[in-house]
Amino acid sequence: MLVSRLKIALSCFAAIVAAQKITLEAEDATPSGTTVDTAVAGYSGTGYATGFDESADKITFTVSSDSVKLYDLSIRYAGIYGEKRTYVVVNGGASSEVYFPATDAFTDVSAGQVLLNEGANTLDIVSNWGWYLIDSITLTPSPPRAPHSISSSLVNSKASSKTVALYRYLISIYGEKILSGQQDLSWANWIAERVGKTPALVSVDLMDYSPSRVEHGTTSTAIEDAISHAKKGGIISVLWHWNAPTGLYDTEENPWWSGFYTRATDFDIAAALADTTNANYTLLIRDIDAIAVQLKRLQDADIPVLFRPLHEAEGGWFWWGAKGAEPAKKLWGILYERLTDYHRLNNLVWVWNSVLPDWYPGDETVDILSADVYAQGHGVSVISK
Ligand SMILES: *[C@@H]1O[C@H](CO)[C@@H](O)[C@H](O)[C@H]1NC(C)=O
Numbered sequence: 496m497l498v499s500r501l502k503i504a505l506s507c508f509a510a511i512v513a514a515q516k517i518t519l520e521a522e523d524a525t526p527s528g529t530t531v532d533t534a535v536a537g538y539s540g541t542g543y544a545t546g547f548d549e550s551a552d553k554i555t556f557t558v559s560s561d562s563v564k565l566y567d568l569s570i571r572y573a574g575i576y577g578e579k580r581t582y583v584v585v586n587g588g589a590s591s592e593v594y595f596p597a598t599d600a601f602t603d604v605s606a607g608q609v610l611l612n613e614g615a616n617t618l619d620i621v622s623n624w625g626w627y628l629i630d631s632i633t634l635t636p637s638p639p640r641a642p643h644s645i646s647s648s649l650v651n652s653k654a655s656s657k658t659v660a661l662y663r664y665l666i667s668i669y670g671e672k673i674l675s676g677q678q679d680l681s682w683a684n685w686i687a688e689r690v691g692k693t694p695a696l697v698s699v700d701l702m703d704y705s706p707s708r709v710e711h712g713t714t715s716t717a718i719e720d721a722i723s724h725a726k727k728g729g730i731i732s733v734l735w736h737w738n739a740p741t742g743l744y745d746t747e748e749n750p751w752w753s754g755f756y757t758r759a760t761d762f763d764i765a766a767a768l769a770d771t772t773n774a775n776y777t778l779l780i781r782d783i784d785a786i787a788v789q790l791k792r793l794q795d796a797d798i799p800v801l802f803r804p805l806h807e808a809e810g811g812w813f814w815w816g817a818k819g820a821e822p823a824k825k826l827w828g829i830l831y832e833r834l835t836d837y838h839r840l841n842n843l844v845w846v847w848n849s850v851l852p853d854w855y856p857g858d859e860t861v862d863i864l865s866a867d868v869y870a871q872g873h874g875v876s877v878i879s880k
Pocket residue numbers: 741742743761762763766773774775
């Protein structure tokens with residue numbers, strides 16, 4: 496009895512979810528420079544939109560939403576002329592680029608999420624590269640996110656009061672507000688000049704303080720930039736394109752200044768960490784100590800830092816992630832210990848940059864989990880023509 500009631504409840508729930516899912520046929524959208532055709536089989540409805548050959552060509556869907564709501568958008572298309580790109584524009588706002596891999600048949604591709612207003616909305620599919628067929632779009636209300644577990648204290652019990660205050664501030668706005676941010680002060684200034692508002696967060700890169708770059712004469716103003724933004728009340732994040740300590744190919748394709756890429760060095764992180772008496776292990780510590788000098792300048796100015804080193808390790812394109820999760824996590828642990836316990840840096844909030852469980856260094860050394868998102872449909876680009 497209980498089981499069958501549960502089944503009924505579940506099927507009602509499924510029906511509601513299905514009812515909220517909206518599929519709109521491209522042949523019913525308003526065309527602008529496009530036509531409807533039926534020559535390629537496999538479409539739904541009575542045809543598909545084609546003729547995206549001028550940059551302004553587009554189809555406009557009108558979508559109604561019962562409230563302000565976030566939807567997952569998918570586009571059913573055929574890439575019969577090879578891989579292409581399109582733009583999605585919601586309510587005449589900024590455009591978001593979506594990549595269409597080459598296909599023989601009509602296929603669904605995820606186009607990210609869109610936030611619709613209550614009532615009528617427009618959604619344009621604009622040419623961009625053009626030369627694809629559009630069959631339909633489907634909007635499904637985005638499922639609510641599972642609650643995250645948030646620790647009320649930082650991993651470093653000696654964290655300075657300003658650092659704790661920054662962390663508490665982030666917790667206080669968590670799930671409620673979004674902070675705008677930019678990589679590099681120059682881009683923050685670019686925005687400030689154009690819109691009259693300064694992004695809350697500026698991230699600076701310790702890259703040019705890497706000893707194997709300094710050997711080639713690099714200098715940096717990253718710390719000065721961070722101090723200037725912090726003095727205005729801004730939040731500072733720091734990352735580090737850590738040029739490999741040694742083993743740089745320094746060729747035309749892979750010059751010394753690309754030495755943070757796996758492709759530009761034969762530096763083997765697993766081998767270097769396997770033996771702490773190894774010369775390369777010593778070089779890793781030398782580099783961490785060089786970075787500590789810079790972070791201390793921020794500590795001396797009482798500036799807390801969202802510190803995000805060893806980013807995108809799981810991608811494998813940086814040498815610190817090139818040998819898999821174990822060496823990367825081990826290096827994170829060494830970095831944490833050296834900067835926290837040895838150099839007594841108490842102004843760091845430790846931000847790990849991966850959401851893959853296998854790559855997680857553990858609750859003892861991580862304050863915040865982050866992810867770098869390059870997913871299509873999330874980025875905003877400007878239509879240039
Ligand atoms: C240190 O790394 C370099 C560059 O990969 C390598 O050529 C060298 O053999 C390594 N040294 C030791 C002692 O493993």
